[in-house]
Amino acid sequence: MPRMTIKPNTQVDYLGILDEAGEIDEDRMPELDDEQLTGFYRAMLRARRFDERLLNLQRQGKLGTFAPVKGQEAAQIGSVAALRDSDWVVPSYRETAALLWRGTPMQGLFTLLAGYNEGGQIADTQNDLPQSIPVGTQPLHAMGIAHGIRYRADDAVVVSYFGDGATSQGDFHEAMNFASVFRSPVVFLCQNNQWAISVPRDRQTRSATLAQKALAYDMPGIQVDGNDVFAVYAATCEAVERARDGGGPTLIECVTYRLEVHTTADDPTRYRDEEEVEKWEKREPLLRLRRYLESLDLLDEEKIEALENDIKQEIEEAWKAASADMEQLTDPGVMFDHLFAQEPPRLTEQREALQKWDAAKQRRRDDEETQ
């Protein structure tokens, strides 16, 4: 009986277009007009500044724990920009940049991160799932939605976001396998930010790339410079087009870096060197795009200042509106809302019991004040 190679060696492509100096590879540069080019920069800057404001408010105790996006703006904006409004986004908990691009209001995000369920409302026009916190579990929903799209002969596609840690989860592999078997129109978008809290990328897997995980499922897998918005955009456009044309799923690994904490409850000095962070600071996604746009005379000091002012104003207005709105969110009974389409009697009883106890507590307080 022979022993032979039945599957030839497979390869994984790597794509980079915009380097750290702001130079581009003209041959691989996707077609983008001036407005789109500056739009990318504006979106990335907007996400960066919003993220900074969130962190600042969290440190003041005004917001709860959240996962900053700093460093991953190109991976998110480059991919989400390849979608139509009617396409679907299935986020994890770090997709602030992508969600802002899709139209998620800053006010809602502030409210959500301040601990109010109401902030999680999603506009009827937005096909974006709420953030999914258990790591790596949401690619299955993306695959299911994509299967529904195929069943209805709809022309939408789904992008599922997750990180390097998620590729160790069973659900990720199950989603990839099902999507490949059913040729579902879904793009698996991995932001490999090098760290799953304290566990480095090399300890998640011995695989040289995360993109090669696609090969086991006979699915295209590509690694891109995740801090290069053009490379991410080009790779996502290609994958989205293939999915829309019935060509099935793709795995894209965006090589990027989490420049901030995992979440605000995390202290990265326990597990990584400042030198490593400094190295990646030089590769961060906004600076190189700015250099490129300056070389085209699409950006200059004055334009950037105007952008910064607009964004600052938008953020402060949203925070002001959210703060005023939150003062009105005094009914704890909201926590019972939307558990079921129709509330079972026992839940109504519990809701009423809470109201009664709260009213009694209020009366006691009032009495104490009068005395």
Next chain:
Amino acid sequence: MAELTMIEALNKALHEAMEADDRVLVLGEDVGVDGGIFRLTQGLIESFGEERVIDTPLAESAIAGMAIGLAIYGLRPVAEMQFSGFSYLAFNQLEAHAARMRWRSQGRFSAPMVVRMPYGAGVRALEHHSESREAYYAHTPGLKLVVPSGPRNARALLASAIEDPDPVIFFEPKALYRSFREEVPDDPESLALGKARVVREGSDITLIAYGAMLPRTIEAADSLASDGVEAEVIDLMTISPIDDATLEESVRKCGRAIIVHEAPGSFGPAGEIIARLVETSFYHLEAPLRRVTGFDIHVPYFAREQAYLPDADRIVAVARETLDARA
């Protein structure tokens, strides 16, 4: 009217739902070409094609997760777990996502899906094929849990579960799949979820049961009747949400009650029902409320499974003690 087994009645319900609504899809392991390992989905793929009757790869979590995605997209998936003993692989998807999608998205999305799974002992099966872990699902906010007890109510409850706007876990008592036939009307029939039914009226003691324990409980009531005891028998049908009103009314009338299930007693539905009845109806009670349940062990290999399962004799014995008790 035809006399159907529960398998045939559930099959009929799936045919009817798929016929009536093209949003209804069936997915799971071996549900298509094979017609399901119990033949419960037999004929569906021939009638509705492989786009709607989906043989999936072998992965319970993905079956549940895919159903969630389909439901979010606006379809009405009916997912099958081949045995409830393998549903724990899907548990995270059900607890972390199906049960929360409406709540998390503040009503924008929901997961109207049914997850069917055969549960329970009594068919001489292997390890993991005989469990009753309904408490896991009943304990999870956002999920409904339905357990039919005969062909006719199985068909009607499955129809309602598929139409329900929220995720429904549908526990099928596999010991009753082919154990008896029942007249099932030709025309579609549904039964409201969250409602128990009084199977037999009585005034001496209330016997509450569901699923495969119902026939044994009725047998116990027959035995008690031959001694002049009139037992009222209630079939829960929906474990979550529990029909408190029907239970309260009966227990207030009889003053005595026993709850029967094959799941281990500790932290099970019977304990919850007793707690509720004590909270609402304590002063109507004439004797301690009792339960007759499986032991707090794994279902033994099949040579001893009947020793594990509650039977009519045990129910009668505990009923006698309850009837003899004086408050």
